[in-house]
Structure formats: C-alpha cells, structure tokens
Amino acid sequence: MSRWGVYVHVPWCRVICPYCAFAVIRDRARPDRPAAFDAWADGIARELALRRPEFPGEAETVYLGGGTPSRLPIPVIARVVGLFPRIADAEVTAEVNPEDVSDGWLADLVAAGVNRVSMGVQSFQPRHLARLRRPSPVDALRAVSSAGLRSWSADLIFGLPDGTLEELDDDLDRLLAADPPHVSVYGLTIEEGTPFAREAARGRLQPADDDLWRAMYDRLVERLGAAGLERYEVSNFARPGHESRHNQGYWQDRPCLALGPSAHGLAPDGARWVNHAELDTWLAAADPTAEREPPDPDRQARDHLISGLRAREGVDLDALAGRFGRAPDSAAVDRLVKAGFLDHTGGRVRLVGEGWPLADAVVARVIDALRPTSG
Structure with a gap:
C-alpha cells in the first residue's frame, strides 16, 4: 500500500476574507455553536467509516484545513485527530489564524495531537490587514515560534492592491526575525464571486501589474x-x-483521504471525488460524495504533471509513461529546455530559471504536448 494522507475540511472562519473563494461559513457566537461543532465531528467520523476500506494501513500525514481549524474547541480537535490511525512519526498540521493563538492555547493544541501549525500571517502592514479584514500577526507569531512544535509555517500574500516592494521587504524583515522553518507565499488572485472580484469589476481595486508581481516574487525567492x-x-x-x-x-500524487464539506480526495486506485460543499447537505447525506471520477489515464497524467512539475524534484517522464501510457512530445520538451524553462536530465524534467515564475504557463505547454506512448 502506498503512503497516504488525510485532509479534513473545517468550514468556519471568524470573518470571510474578501479574496477567499473556498467553501466557508462565518463562525458566529450563537447558542447552538458547540452543537454545530460536535455535529461536524460526528460527520467526519461517519465519512471516515465510509471511506476507510479504500485506505488500508496508517496515515503518514493529517492536515486540518479550511476555513479556520483554530476556531474549533480543543476537545473537538483532539477528537478528530484521534480518529485516524497514524504512523509513529506522522505529521499532524492545523491551520491557525492569529486571533485564536496564545501560549496556553498552543500548549493545549500540542496535547491534542497536533505537531505542526500553518499560520495565515498574510501581511504586517496595517493598511493591507484592514483591507483583508485580518488582525496583526505579531503576538501570535511570537507564540508560535516559541511553542515547541515539530515545525511551523507562515503564509504571506504578495501583489496586494497598491502594495509596494518596500512593504514586502518590511514584511520579510518582520517574518524572518521570527526564524520560520517554512514559508508559503501566494500572489493575490482575484477569484470570481468574492468581494475583491466585485471591487475589481467596479474599478475600485487594482492588483499588482505583471512587472511588479514578478519583482515581488523574485524578491521573495532571493531573500528567503x-x-x-x-x-x-x-x-x-x-x-x-x-x-x-x-x-x-x-x-507526488499520493492518495489523500479527504473528509468534510467540499473536500477533494484521491483514492489509491486513482479515482477522485469531491464532497458536497454546503455543510448542511454534507451532514445530511448518507454518502457525502457530490462527484466521483473513475481512474482515467489522460486525467491522471495531466494531474501528475500539474502537481509534480511545480515541485523541485520535477517529473520522471519514463515513470509517467509506464504508469499512465502518456508522455509529452519530446520536441515540445526540448523547446522548453532551449528556452531556459526546463531541465531534462536522466529522463526527469524540472523547472529551472525563468520556468519557476512562469510555472503555470510552462506546465500548460507540457500538458498540451501529452501524447499516448506506443506499445
């Protein structure tokens, strides 16, 4: 059995960020709030029982994402984490937001079985934080960095409306002072149906242009x-x-046992599923699956390239052909190599140089060149 991970979708957020298009709901202080958390945990347990036969053995990783898992009471987190059989050194991550974090809360989180957190820092600039409807991360960052976790990560967003390189440098100064072991960076994208999309349509919001976006990404790569x-x-x-x-x-295209509203999973046989997005619909369903795609070599080869080419190790094209009977046309790959976007050594292709900031376009070219292999 190949290694597999668990993803659990937690749908609640204190506020819904104006750039977010995920399936989330606002966490309001209502009398039935504890019962809602318990009902969600019951639903996770039911779905696990339904899907577990496809996933023999033990999980290598567990990831609580969302949404904002730190909105959950610690006993609910402990209950959900405890549902999953795990290898001895399993990585157990919870996404957290700064407003929920304190020294005592983090100690309780570790006691609940979490050994890694990913915190949404996003920015240190007051004007950007106000527009993103997010609090200052300063105190939470200090607490996380001294919590004794196995590891932790911080997210930064770049390319914010009217953002400058000087502000990005200040963000990096403040973040790097906390000595993070892991950083994820995301260029702002305007997603349909979000408040930012509506502002952009009215001309009230202008994200970074291509030149500034590229300069910011290069600065992040250099300084990190x-x-x-x-x-x-x-x-x-x-x-x-x-x-x-x-x-x-x-x-690396490993199976993922994904649970909760809107979760996207990958079965060991290559089938994919997506759950009902609405919490109430997911809770009421005997089978929470909204859609399931059977294994398909064309789709699997595309997915493998989309995921694998973004990573440092790249993709073994011989293994791709052996597994799915598909490989990109060699002439198309050679053109991308000559243009300085890819390296092709020992049958493996990897992003290099200009290919990193243009990854989406490079990957699209490789996928367009996919062909069935002979024999």
Whole structure:
C-alpha cells in the first residue's frame, strides 16, 4: 500500500476574507455553536467509516484545513485527530489564524495531537490587514515560534492592491526575525464571486501589474533563500527537514483521504471525488460524495504533471509513461529546455530559471504536448 494522507475540511472562519473563494461559513457566537461543532465531528467520523476500506494501513500525514481549524474547541480537535490511525512519526498540521493563538492555547493544541501549525500571517502592514479584514500577526507569531512544535509555517500574500516592494521587504524583515522553518507565499488572485472580484469589476481595486508581481516574487525567492529557506515548490520554501510532508503528498500524487464539506480526495486506485460543499447537505447525506471520477489515464497524467512539475524534484517522464501510457512530445520538451524553462536530465524534467515564475504557463505547454506512448 502506498503512503497516504488525510485532509479534513473545517468550514468556519471568524470573518470571510474578501479574496477567499473556498467553501466557508462565518463562525458566529450563537447558542447552538458547540452543537454545530460536535455535529461536524460526528460527520467526519461517519465519512471516515465510509471511506476507510479504500485506505488500508496508517496515515503518514493529517492536515486540518479550511476555513479556520483554530476556531474549533480543543476537545473537538483532539477528537478528530484521534480518529485516524497514524504512523509513529506522522505529521499532524492545523491551520491557525492569529486571533485564536496564545501560549496556553498552543500548549493545549500540542496535547491534542497536533505537531505542526500553518499560520495565515498574510501581511504586517496595517493598511493591507484592514483591507483583508485580518488582525496583526505579531503576538501570535511570537507564540508560535516559541511553542515547541515539530515545525511551523507562515503564509504571506504578495501583489496586494497598491502594495509596494518596500512593504514586502518590511514584511520579510518582520517574518524572518521570527526564524520560520517554512514559508508559503501566494500572489493575490482575484477569484470570481468574492468581494475583491466585485471591487475589481467596479474599478475600485487594482492588483499588482505583471512587472511588479514578478519583482515581488523574485524578491521573495532571493531573500528567503538568503535566509536558508530553500524553494522546494513554486510557492513553498523550507529549511532542510521542514518541508510539508502533507503537501509533498499532493505534488507526488499520493492518495489523500479527504473528509468534510467540499473536500477533494484521491483514492489509491486513482479515482477522485469531491464532497458536497454546503455543510448542511454534507451532514445530511448518507454518502457525502457530490462527484466521483473513475481512474482515467489522460486525467491522471495531466494531474501528475500539474502537481509534480511545480515541485523541485520535477517529473520522471519514463515513470509517467509506464504508469499512465502518456508522455509529452519530446520536441515540445526540448523547446522548453532551449528556452531556459526546463531541465531534462536522466529522463526527469524540472523547472529551472525563468520556468519557476512562469510555472503555470510552462506546465500548460507540457500538458498540451501529452501524447499516448506506443506499445
């Protein structure tokens, strides 16, 4: 049995960020709030029982994402984490937001079985935090960095409306002072149906132009690298030994037992599923699956390239052909190599140079060149 991970979707957030298009709901202080958390945990247990036969053995990683898992009471987190059979050194991550974090809360979180957190820092600039509807991360960052976790990560957003390189440098100064072992960086994208999309449509919001976006990405790569954080995926940087094992599972196309509303899973046989997005619909369903795609070599080869080419290790094209009977046309790969976007050595293709900031376009070219292999 191949290694597999667990993803659990927690749908609640204190506020819904204006750039977010995920399936989330606002966590309001209502009398029935504890019962709602318990009902969700019951639903996770039911879905696990339904899907567990496809996933024999033990999980290598468990990831509580969302949404904002730190909105859950610690006993609920402990209950959900305890549902999963895990290998002895399993990585157990919870996403957290600064407003929920304190020294005592983090100690309780570790006692509940979590050994890694990923915190949404996003920015240190007051004007950007106000627009993003997020609190200052300063106190939470201090608490996380001294919590005795196996590892932790911080998210930064760049390319914010009217953002400057000077502000990004200040963000990096403040973040790197906390000596993070892992940093994820995300260029702002305007997602349909979000408040930011509505502002952009009315001309009230203008994200960074292409030149500034590229300058910001290059600055992030330069400064994080100089601080000892190696780029091991387009958006992810880590000190050696602190790479996110759970995310590596995605990029290496490992099975993922995904549970909760809107969760997307990958079965060991290559089938994919997505759950009902609405919490009430997911809770009421005997089978929470909204859609399931059977294994398909064309789709699997595309997915493998989309995920694998973003990572430092790249993709073994011989293994791709052997597994799915598909490989990109060699002439198309050679063109990308000559253009300085890819390296092709020993049958493996990897992003290099200009290919990193243009990863989406490079991957699209490789996928367009996919062909069935002979024999």
